[in-house]
Amino acid sequence: MTLSDRKKRVTIKDVAHAARVSTQTVSRVINNVSYVSDETRKRVEEVVEELGYRPSTLARSLIQQRSYTLGIVTYGLKYIGPSRTLNGIADKADQLGYMLLMKELDDFAADSIDEVLDSLLARQVDGILWAVPQIGSNRNWLTNRLASTPVPVLFLTMEPRSGVPSISTDNYQGAVVATQHLLDCGCKRIAHISGPMDWWEAQERKRGWRDTLEKAGMDASEYRCTEGNWSSASGEQAFIQLLSSFPYLDAVFVANDQMALSVLREAHRQGIQVPEKMAVIGFDGIPESAFFYPSLTTISQNPQLIGEQAIQYIVEMIQARQENQPVVITSRFIQPTLIIRESTKPA
Amino acid sequence: MTLSDRKKRVTIKDVAHAARVSTQTVSRVINNVSYVSDETRKRVEEVVEELGYRPSTLARSLIQQRSYTLGIVTYGLKYIGPSRTLNGIADKADQLGYMLLMKELDDFAADSIDEVLDSLLARQVDGILWAVPQIGSNRNWLTNRLASTPVPVLFLTMEPRSGVPSISTDNYQGAVVATQHLLDCGCKRIAHISGPMDWWEAQERKRGWRDTLEKAGMDASEYRCTEGNWSSASGEQAFIQLLSSFPYLDAVFVANDQMALSVLREAHRQGIQVPEKMAVIGFDGIPESAFFYPSLTTISQNPQLIGEQAIQYIVEMIQARQENQPVVITSRFIQPTLIIRESTKPA
DNA sequence: TGCTATTATGTTATCGATAACATGTTATCG
DNA sequence: CGATAACATGTTATCGATAACATAATAGCA
Numbered sequence: 001m002t003l004s005d006r007k008k009r010v011t012i013k014d015v016a017h018a019a020r021v022s023t024q025t026v027s028r029v030i031n032n033v034s035y036v037s038d039e040t041r042k043r044v045e046e047v048v049e050e051l052g053y054r055p056s057t058l059a060r061s062l063i064q065q066r067s068y069t070l071g072i073v074t075y076g077l078k079y080i081g082p083s084r085t086l087n088g089i090a091d092k093a094d095q096l097g098y099m100l101l102m103k104e105l106d107d108f109a110a111d112s113i114d115e116v117l118d119s120l121l122a123r124q125v126d127g128i129l130w131a132v133p134q135i136g137s138n139r140n141w142l143t144n145r146l147a148s149t150p151v152p153v154l155f156l157t158m159e160p161r162s163g164v165p166s167i168s169t170d171n172y173q174g175a176v177v178a179t180q181h182l183l184d185c186g187c188k189r190i191a192h193i194s195g196p197m198d199w200w201e202a203q204e205r206k207r208g209w210r211d212t213l214e215k216a217g218m219d220a221s222e223y224r225c226t227e228g229n230w231s232s233a234s235g236e237q238a239f240i241q242l243l244s245s246f247p248y249l250d251a252v253f254v255a256n257d258q259m260a261l262s263v264l265r266e267a268h269r270q271g272i273q274v275p276e277k278m279a280v281i282g283f284d285g286i287p288e289s290a291f292f293y294p295s296l297t298t299i300s301q302n303p304q305l306i307g308e309q310a311i312q313y314i315v316e317m318i319q320a321r322q323e324n325q326p327v328v329i330t331s332r333f334i335q336p337t338l339i340i341r342e343s344t345k346p347a
Numbered sequence: 348m349t350l351s352d353r354k355k356r357v358t359i360k361d362v363a364h365a366a367r368v369s370t371q372t373v374s375r376v377i378n379n380v381s382y383v384s385d386e387t388r389k390r391v392e393e394v395v396e397e398l399g400y401r402p403s404t405l406a407r408s409l410i411q412q413r414s415y416t417l418g419i420v421t422y423g424l425k426y427i428g429p430s431r432t433l434n435g436i437a438d439k440a441d442q443l444g445y446m447l448l449m450k451e452l453d454d455f456a457a458d459s460i461d462e463v464l465d466s467l468l469a470r471q472v473d474g475i476l477w478a479v480p481q482i483g484s485n486r487n488w489l490t491n492r493l494a495s496t497p498v499p500v501l502f503l504t505m506e507p508r509s510g511v512p513s514i515s516t517d518n519y520q521g522a523v524v525a526t527q528h529l530l531d532c533g534c535k536r537i538a539h540i541s542g543p544m545d546w547w548e549a550q551e552r553k554r555g556w557r558d559t560l561e562k563a564g565m566d567a568s569e570y571r572c573t574e575g576n577w578s579s580a581s582g583e584q585a586f587i588q589l590l591s592s593f594p595y596l597d598a599v600f601v602a603n604d605q606m607a608l609s610v611l612r613e614a615h616r617q618g619i620q621v622p623e624k625m626a627v628i629g630f631d632g633i634p635e636s637a638f639f640y641p642s643l644t645t646i647s648q649n650p651q652l653i654g655e656q657a658i659q660y661i662v663e664m665i666q667a668r669q670e671n672q673p674v675v676i677t678s679r680f681i682q683p684t685l686i687i688r689e690s691t692k693p694a
Numbered sequence: 695t696g697c698t699a700t701t702a703t704g705t706t707a708t709c710g711a712t713a714a715c716a717t718g719t720t721a722t723c724g
Numbered sequence: 725c726g727a728t729a730a731c732a733t734g735t736t737a738t739c740g741a742t743a744a745c746a747t748a749a750t751a752g753c754a
Binding site: 061080121258292 | 355409424425434438451468469583612635
Binding site: 021022028035040065 | 700701702703704705708709710711
């Protein structure tokens with residue numbers, strides 16, 4: 001293929017000319033609105049087919065002030081969680097006829113946030129999905145910026161705030177269920193390996209662990225908890241440290257499956273039998289966790305479901321705004337589920 | 348925030364009016380072209396700041412026939428490989444000032460391919476990255492369609508074809524290295540668990556295994572190979588089947604790390620010591636593989652690198668086309684690397 | 695039969711920006 | 725000092741579509 005083979009884009013004018021009608025009539029045919037005689041319709045359709053005409057969504061978006069495109073801001077795509085969410089998002093968006101304009105954030109400076117927001121808005125997205133975990137104070141920007149944003153913004157994974165729409169996994173409840181499960185297994189000295197404590201999700205999981213133990217009249221002191229950074233490598237470190245600060249533990253609730261993987265390995269190396277001597281429970285429910293040795297009991301999130309619900313929700317918001325109707329703004333939670341496998345043994 | 352608070356988009360006209368100049372002058376200021384007096388420039392800039400004006404990329408794309416947006420077609424986002432590639436893509440695209448319009452393909456019917464292509468082209472993407480693995484005959488469409496596509500299309504992971512630009516991991520060479528490594532470890536009866544054989548990548552990996560064994564004068568008969576579907580669950584099945592058809596094996600080259608995970612577990616269950624009795628090598632190099640028990644020797648791909656190179660390459664193609672210069676169309680390969688860990692032991 | 699409703703199609707304005715062209719003003723130089 | 729170049733700004737056309745309005749032909753009905 002040489003360069004000269006490049007075809008010029010076929011426009012509505014070309015079609016109109018070839019079919020000997022006005023562009024408006026062509027528009028009527030392709031959008032199937034108003035009156036067009038069968039004869040004309042047929043003629044236009046033939047020309048469309050013949051020339052391979054496809055209307056420019058770009059031009060359409062400009063005049064209609066609506067792009068059928070959603071801005072997706074993600075973070076940490078290299079991890080499996082965010083990409084599974086993205087998967088759910090992509091799926092549902094497609095179903096509802098939306099395209100996705102994607103942007104991966106790599107830091108939380110106010111400037112880069114502004115830039116990302118602006119670049120999406122400049123492309124007339126109809127709504128924005130902020131699929132970036134809440135870390136430290138990286139949500140403070142919204143106080144100033146959100147009010148002046150001309151399209152709905154929906155947040156995934158954040159602490160509920162009144163007036164801010166969000167969808168999150170119920171990390172706290174998940175942690176409660178996990179810890180309760182360990183109690184039900186008869187465990188008495190339950191430790192925790194947390195995620196990085198500036199992550200809201202990590203805080204919630206830890207809080208669930210602490211509250212449940214305290215409610216059961218048990219000790220949840222700080223020495224019974226160490227902090228990882230979600231990676232398997234950090235999980236190994238955290239576990240080793242935990243063993244030295246709290247050698248008599250008989251169960252660990254690990255804040256994610258990746259870290260749990262290396263806890264299992266290290267336990268095996270040190271001759272600690274799982275689940276007999278020590279029960280282990282993870283969080284996330286990655287597919288591989290069923291094939292760890294022993295297979296891992298875990299709290300399973302459904303990131304695809306979150307993605308789907310997110311699209312559903314934001315499309316509702318867009319629609320409502322279009323029709324000038326009020327929207328109920330809520331913070332929604334999705335419950336994770338307990339999957340019992342070999343690494344814990346109910347009494 | 349009530350609905351009436353929604354601000355109308357600030358346009359170039361608003362700025363022009365407020366600064367008492369023509370829209371053209373505003374355009375000159377924001378694009379920094381041609382002559383504008385310091386005084387006027389300052390005044391315009393102040394108004395831009397004050398009104399929070401951001402030019403509409405949409406309108407700009409329409410007139411300039413260029414969107415600075417790339418279409419990305421992916422498949423299987425729920426798996427870690429594709430999303431890591433996407434990560435590399437997102438990163439580099441951002442660096443070079445491109446946005447990504449994403450579409451996840453879920454089947455390979457000609458119709459859906461046409462639709463995806465059309466929807467991207469309707470939004471004036473400057474180029475398309477086809478990041479969908481080659482499976483069965485799902486690349487046949489390009490014969491007809493590609494020639495009439497007005498923008499460059501770059502394929503990730505496909506069999507080289509003359510005239511079609513592509514970037515792939517060198518799966519064959521990776522498999523050769525893997526198999527050779529097992530030979531170097533002194534293994535004599537080397538089995539293979541392949542991916543689904545309609546995947547080109549799976550074929551290449553198997554071919555590398557077979558060729559290397561035959562070259563070394565060893566047997567690579569069919570009974571020494573079973574087929575999985577990349578999942579850990581299928582790996583377990585494939586391994587069990589393999590053990591019955593080829594009980595005396597002393598090494599397995601597994602086509603990906605997920606399947607290798609369950610091979611390790613099943614070996615452990617059956618009391619087969621790894622690496623003493625049986626060496627295991629994987630493919631992909633997912634981060635977790637370093638924390639399997641035993642840690643997994645594997646052929647490591649760098650999907651982020653592939654993503655980056657892909658962006659680089661397609662941007663070159665776009666630029667060349669813009670300037671009406673010829674582009675050299677090549678099929679590029681990226682070499683994966685061997686990572687030796689505990690699951691194999693060099694002699 | 696004449697009037698209104700329905701059907702069919704065309705014309706002009708518009709979305710928000712830039713390209714191409716036009717025009718006026720101020721330096722610069724032989 | 726007048727011609728030319730450099731500077732500064734404005735006007736009109738354009739990208740590819742749809743909205744809003746206009747017009748003409750046919751149909752239905754009192």
